[in-house]
Amino acid sequence: EIQLQESGPGLVKPSQSLSLTCSVTGYTITSGYDWSWIRKFPGNKMEWMGYISYSGSTNYNPSLKSRISITRDTSKNQFFLQLNSVTTEDTATYYCASLGYWGQGVMVTVSS
Amino acid sequence: DVVMTQTPPSLSVAIGQSVSISCKSSQSLVYSDGKTYLHWLLQSPGQSPKLLIYQVSNLGSGVPDRFSGTGSQKDFTLKISRVEAEDLGVYYCVQATHFPWTFGGGTKLELK
Numbered sequence: 059e060i061q062l063q064e065s066g067p068g069l070v071k072p073s074q075s076l077s078l079t080c081s082v083t084g085y086t087i088t089s090g091y092d093w094s095w096i097r098k099f100p101g102n103k104m105e106w107m108g109y110i111s112y113s114g115s116t117n118y119n120p121s122l123k124s125r126i127s128i129t130r131d132t133s134k135n136q137f138f139l140q141l142n143s144v145t146t147e148d149t150a151t152y153y154c155a156s157l158g159y160w161g162q163g164v165m166v167t168v169s170s
Numbered sequence: 171d172v173v174m175t176q177t178p179p180s181l182s183v184a185i186g187q188s189v190s191i192s193c194k195s196s197q198s199l200v201y202s203d204g205k206t207y208l209h210w211l212l213q214s215p216g217q218s219p220k221l222l223i224y225q226v227s228n229l230g231s232g233v234p235d236r237f238s239g240t241g242s243q244k245d246f247t248l249k250i251s252r253v254e255a256e257d258l259g260v261y262y263c264v265q266a267t268h269f270p271w272t273f274g275g276g277t278k279l280e281l282k
Contacts, residue, residue, distance in 0.1 A: 094271075102260055102276035104219075119270040121171075153218060157209060157266070158230065160218040 060084040062154050062161035070148075070168050076141040080154030080161060081134070088112050088132050094157070095128060095139045097150040105150075110137050144168045172197050172265055176274030182282045183253050191277045193246045193263035200243060200267070207266040210239055210248045214259035222261075223248065255281070 066078035080093070087093055094109040108118035110128045118126050122141070130137040141148060151163045173196040183189050199206045210223040221230040223239040226246060236251045250257055258281060263274040 102262075102278070104262060104264070104273040104276070106264075106271035106273070117269055121270070155219070157211075157264075158221045158224070160220070163218050 060156075060159045062156075062159055064152060064154050064161045064164040066152075066164055066166070068165055068167060070144055070166060071170050072145055072168055073143055076139070076144050076148065076166060076168075078139040078152055078154075078164060078166075079136055080138070081136050083135070087130060087135055087137060088114075091156040091158075092117075093128075093130070093137050094155050096153045096155055098153070098163070099150045107139070107141075171270055172199075172268045172272050174263055174265060174272050174274040176261075176263055176277055178277060179275065180278040180280065182280050184282045185253060185255060187253050188249065188251045189253060189279070190250075191248045191261055191263075193241075193248070193274050195244045195246075195265055197268065198243045199246075199265050206242065208239075208241070208246050209264050209266065210237075211262045211264060212257070212259050213262070214256070217259075219262065250279075253279070 061083045063081045070076045090112045092109040092111045095107040098104050110116050125142045127140045146168050149168045151165045153163045154161045175194045177192045199208045206226050208226050211219040212222050213219040227239045238249045240247050261277045
């Protein structure tokens with residue numbers, strides 16, 4: 059069974075970087091699928107942030123411009139999100155997912 | 171970006187009732203490979219999203235056949251026959267044909 063688990067700080071200060079890890083078990087991330095970061099804002103709005111493919115290529119939402127980076131560590135079967143220069147508008151629940159499989163989500167608050 | 175217009179924003183239903191949710195896109199969702207990457211998700215209260223239907227009409231793993239998806243090009247519908255209590259939550263359509271992937275605004279299904 060494929061399982062995903064996010065980890066990372068729940069509180070980040072404005073202007074700092076948000077860093078999250080997604081640990082995948084039950085499947086090797088280099089075998090297939092696109093591995094995404096998706097966030098849900100207070101209310102119902104969902105936003106796809108970007109993905110790293112099984113081959114290592116990345117695709118990002120242009121709305122995040124140059125603030126986002128998604129990388130991976132294949133030896134640990136993990137992929138990572140870094141979002142720079144955060145503001146209060148980045149407060150959301152962050153999910154790692156491959157659409158068919160989702161982590162439980164981590165709530166991140168941006169506040170001083 | 172492709173705009174996904176999902177209606178209605180909320181539904182109040184009785185157990186056993188059948189309901190439909192509409193999702194309209196601002197562009198055709200047919201990809202160059204001929205497939206249509208329009209999917210439906212359900213986020214039950216307190217849980218992470220779950221894939222219900224992928225590529226318009228294919229049931230996700232373990233999804234009961236009370237759920238069905240139809241549509242083409244820019245106009246899609248999710249139908250739930252004989253709503254059960256476990257079906258309550260927020261439904262999203264999401265398109266993964268065009269970058270960036272985009273979500274509908276969600277439909278909250280509640281008990282009458």
